[in-house]
Amino acid sequence: MTPKNKLRSKQPDSKNFLFVSRYGESLDIAFAVQNEGHKVRMYIEESGCREIGLGFIKRTTNWEKHTDWADIIVFDYTGYGEESKALKDSGKLVFGGNTYTDNLELDRNFGQEELKRHGIKILPSREFQTFEEAIQFIRKHPDCYVMKPSGETQELKQLLFVGQDDEGADVIRILQAYERSWGNDFGTFQLQKKVKGVEISVSGYFNGKDFIKPLNITFEHKKLFPKELGVSTGEMGSSMFWTKDSPIFDATLAKFTPTLREHGFIGHIDLNCIVNGNGIYPLEFTSRFGFPQVFIQRAGINEEFGQFLLKVARGENFTINVKKGFQVGAFIVVPPFPYEDKKTFRLFSKDAVVVFKKDKKEGVHPMHVKRINNEWLITGDTGIAVLVTGTGVTMKDAQRMMQNRISNVIVNNGYYRTDIGDRWHEDSDRLWSWGLL
Structure with a gap:
């Protein structure tokens, strides 16, 4: 046993974390929490994704059997609202949504009506x-x-x-x-x-009573190719920063505080918006972890993520210890991403090795991979290999760190966007002129 493992086994604050995942997206979080000295088990609902995390963390095919074992249960996706509420009502510590916040995301019409009901202008x-x-x-x-x-x-x-x-x-x-x-x-x-402007999202962690500060401001890069060309992918990467105050938050999410408190929400919620000189126009909710948003957030949080999740779930009021400046992250993906094509995935990407030129994995976050003989192999069925992050006092510093880390990673047939964060120079000027920063 290594000295590191000895230290880990003696940690008095070690807790049992049960991650309930739809697609295995929270592997990076679960792995980080495990490396902090906690015991971790993970359930993945989608059958095509169940190899994700093999060799990284202990997995289970029936999460309900482990609720008594768990000190905290973390739901990483929408659709588990009823289960989350039932567990909270039974006295379990839970990080995750409820039926109300599930509906905010899954039912677009309901989400827009709720924005209107809270006095927020919508398109x-x-x-x-x-x-x-x-x-x-x-x-x-x-x-x-x-x-x-x-x-x-x-x-x-x-x-x-x-x-x-x-x-x-x-x-x-x-x-x-x-x-x-x-x-x-x-x-x-x-x-x-459709309206023209800057696409921006504001998000925060809610502890059942209030939003925990600072808030997170994210700029998503959704198109497959640089300069916002090609098909929409959900996301190819993001740039972000943390802030104590935000006019966009004050005009939107802040107004939901009493409602989220009434519903006992404990988790992360994000509101994507288009903003311009005429106003702020909310587009859609993400009432769970955003992916890859949460991994890039973690790169900017200066405290152990397991303890952070525990504090939020316990309803503690605290200030998140975050890095100054900016954080960026880019996905490295393989065919057939962003499409679903099992034959193409098997031919070109299944079990392909993520190669590190130097044995340095800092800032490289495992996504849809498994670990065999200490090698990272691509698995699942979507073709997302890893996320690579960088941080810095300026956006250019963060981009430079990310690019240096990407240059250390070889993924056969891999592709990624090279311009994550480039929009900041223009977007920041416009946001300042509109009084939104």
Whole structure:
């Protein structure tokens, strides 16, 4: 036993963490918590993702059997609201959402109505059940629209379409194509009027009573290629910083404090917005960990993440110890990302090795990988290999650290965006001019 392991085994504050995951996304968090000296078990719901974490942490196929063992249960995704509430009601320490916050994210129409109910200005939007109904609506009300899937279909991020045509002709063509390929199996979706501005999200950790400061401001990079070209992926990377105060937070999430308190929410919540000189326009909630947001956040938090989660779940009021400056992170992905194609994944990416030129893994976060003979092998079925982060007093410093770390990683057929954080120079000028920083 190494001295490090001896120290770990004697830690008096060691707790039992049970991570309940939809797709295995929280592997990096669970692995970090384990390295801090806690005992960790992880459940992954999706069968195609259950190899994720093999060799990193102990996994289970039935999380309910381990609730008595766990000192804290962490839900990393929406859809577990009822289970989370039942566990909290039984006296268990839980970090995760509830049915109210689940609905904020999964039911786009409900989320928009709740924003309106809290006195927050929203963009005109409408929900549809069929493609033909939406096509006829656009023809009667020509404008530039964003088409957003709702419910479970919204997990397929490449289906989201941001229109460019002022008459909505491009959205009509997309809807017609989806009708031919999906038929009646698409589910509900939303058309939202498009506005120009800076896309920015504000998020915070809520301890059941209040938001814990500082807040997090994130700039997502969703397109596959640099300069925001290509298909929407959900995310290729993010840049961010922490702040004690935010005009965007004051105008939006802060107004939800009494409601979140009423529902006993304990967890992380994010509101993505478009802002410009005319105002702040909320787009959508993420009422759970954001991915890769939480991993980049962790790179900027100067305290053990396990203790941090415990303090939030216990309802403690404290100030998060964070780094000054900026944090950035980029995914390294492999085929067929961002699409689902099991044959392509098996041919080009399954069990491919993540190679480190030098044995330095700091800032390299395991995503959909397993560990065999101390080698990181790509698994799952989506093609997300690792996330690489960097921090710095300036955005350029953070980018430089991230790029240096990426240069130490070799992933066969891997690709990533080289411009994460580049928008900050222009976006910051505009945000300052609008009084939003």
